[in-house]
Amino acid sequence: MAFSIATWNINSVRLRASQVEDFLRAHQPEVLCLQEIKCTNYQFPEKPFRKLGYDHQAVHGQKGYHGVAILSKLPLSEQYSHDYCSMGDTRHLSVDIGIDGQSVTVHNFYVPAGGDIPDPIKNPKFDHKLRFIEEMRHLGAETNGKPAILLGDLNIAPLENDVWSHRQMLRVVSHTPVETDGLKSVMSEGGWDDLIRAKIPAGEKVYTWWSYRAKDWAASNRGRRLDHIWSAPALAKHLTDIDILRETRGWERASDHVPVIARFNIG
């Protein structure tokens, strides 16, 4: 059975609902996880996605900022949100999905960006980010034989070739050693596989985000790999493809993040 799941930081789902529709029509993932929907549950544009066959939707939003959502062609159950750091933020949403008779838990994350200064004493936002990833360590890739997928905007580029310049980014929030070590610990302690790097060798540059502030994002190409899809090894062994849709960054009024799709052939 073919199964595909995508992640996309949409940076306002109301502003870019038509882009989401275009993406769903063209790529038809079974599941799309969105971050930074920037709206309340009531404001979420559910109808256009329903029309495209995404009848099953889980939305966890708030006014103006943050917010995560899961659109699915397959039924969803066990919808849950953990309030990381007890901040009342809408940064996590998990559901269970039946894939070929096997229940799989999907965790959709929007990890805090962490502000400008990479010092938890001087910068409370960086402290929040470090505490958030510390709290993610409890998540295992497999629970009582049930495999999981963890994806989303993790706002950390863990490897040297996940940024345009490792040397110049070492003191820049998203690529500081305390963050990259923290994320690697979440990955190893939880038993997660990095699906993007399962298909693209660590020696090759990969980005999923390009700043709005560059004059010409494509020409300067100073991106970062901030968006991730991880899974339990039991699922990772069925991974067939990773698609990173760089071209969407060139769309008119684009999000600064691009979609990432993981495709599996299960069973």
Add this chain to the structure above:
DNA sequence: ATGACGGATCTAATCCGA
């Protein structure tokens, strides 16, 4: 300088993103 844009908000200037 990496680079100063782009979204939401009690529509104007402010907060936030990474």
